[in-house]
Amino acid sequence: GGVDQTFFALRKNEDLLVVQIYVDDIIFGSTSKKLVNHFVKLMSSEFEMSLVGELSYFLGLQLKQGNKGIFLHQGKYANNIVK
Structure with missing residues (x-):
């Protein structure tokens, strides 16, 4: 096997979204509420998620x-x- 990528970053104009995955936990944050909302909507459409x-x-x-x-x-x- 190889090593799975677990850290992702997206820069959109001046904003940044970062995502870290560890086993079945995902932490994420952004300088933009809009990017956070888009990420939550996208992930929720594919996976069962609970936001804490x-x-x-x-x-x-x-x-x-x-x-x-x-x-x-x-x-x-x-x-x-x-x-």
Whole structure:
């Protein structure tokens, strides 16, 4: 076998849509609400999907989104190691 591509990016004018697939989980985001809505509509027409809202935890990474950007950390993981 080979390696399956799991990260996809689409740039449309000044906007960007990024998609990451891991097993049966998909995370995605965009600078454009229109691109997000189009992606959700397209994927929902092909697959059964449940949207859970803003991403806060994925593959051991905790994520916090704010006005100045996105902060990634592994606080839960670090706390479990030192216990």
